[in-house]
Amino acid sequence: MKFRVGDTVETIDDAISGVITNITGDVISVEDSNGFDFQFEKHELMLTASGNSLETAVYNTDFEAVKKEKESKKRKSAPTIKPKERHAPKFEVDLHIHHLTKSSKGMSNYDMLNLQLDTARGQLEFAIRKRIPKIVFIHGVGEGVLRQELETLFSRYNNVTFYDADYKTYGLGATEVRVFQNVDP
Numbered sequence: 001m002k003f004r005v006g007d008t009v010e011t012i013d014d015a016i017s018g019v020i021t022n023i024t025g026d027v028i029s030v031e032d033s034n035g036f037d038f039q040f041e042k043h044e045l046m047l048t049a050s051g052n053s054l055e056t057a058v059y060n061t062d063f064e065a066v067k068k069e070k071e072s073k074k075r076k077s078a079p080t081i082k083p084k085e086r087h088a089p090k091f092e093v094d095l096h097i098h099h100l101t102k103s104s105k106g107m108s109n110y111d112m113l114n115l116q117l118d119t120a121r122g123q124l125e126f127a128i129r130k131r132i133p134k135i136v137f138i139h140g141v142g143e144g145v146l147r148q149e150l151e152t153l154f155s156r157y158n159n160v161t162f163y164d165a166d167y168k169t170y171g172l173g174a175t176e177v178r179v180f181q182n183v184d185p
Contacts, residue, residue, distance in 0.1 A: 003028060009045045011038075017048060093123045094138045095146065117149055124157070128179055136165045140173040150175055 003009065003020055009030060010017040018032035026042045095116045097104050104112055120137055127135045139146045154162045154177060165174035 003042065003045065003047070008048050010048045011040060012044055012046055090136070091127060091132050091134065092136045092138060093120065095120060095150075096138070096140055113146060113149065116146055117153060120150055121153060124154070124160070124177065124179075127177075128157075128159070131179075131181055133179055133181075135177045135179070136170065136174050137177065138165075138170060138174045141171070142173075147175065 003023060005020050005023060007020045008017065009020055009028075011030075016030070016032055016038060018030040018038070020028055021031045021037065022029040028040050028042060028045060030038050030040060030045070032038065097107075097112050097116065100115055100119055101107070107115075116139075123137075124135065126132075137150060139150060151162065154160050154175075159180045160177055161180070162175050162177045164172070165176040
């Protein structure tokens with residue numbers, strides 16, 4: 001079946017209908033009446049009567065079987081990812097001590113903090129060398145000592161800016177770092 005941008009379609013698996021906004025290979029983006037975008041594969045959709053014209057599609061499908069299948073399955077909507085975020089590499093560094101060492105037994109707070117800062121410095125330098133533009137350091141909330149030390153560390157770099165990471169994703173316990181690559185020597 002041939003789909004075109006602007007066609008009105010309905011999903012076979014769910015009670016979602018809308019207008020096709022984009023077609024990329026077998027992946028079709030559909031915007032429903034509430035403005036939500038969904039992505040489906042070609043075989044999950046069927047044409048419906050389109051808007052004002054009384055054009056209807058001809059199918060070689062058993063409609064009763066399709067209706068039963070619709071009632072039995074429910075599709076979960078995938079979260080919409082913005083185009084900029086889709087291709088941005090996610091580089092996260094979790095600085096919680098239990099991720100950095102098998103056991104913190106016998107380590108003083110000073111030792112743990114130094115291990116966390118050394119890890120952060122190493123990962124930041126790695127990101128700069130590999131030209132990774134964004135890094136998220138997960139430090140947790142706690143008393144804020146690690147966060148303050150990280151800010152001091154990051155402020156030593158000229159080509160780096162840092163700010164609180166996305167609250168919805170990380171809460172208050174993460175800092176996002178942007179690395180600006182030198183264009184002129």
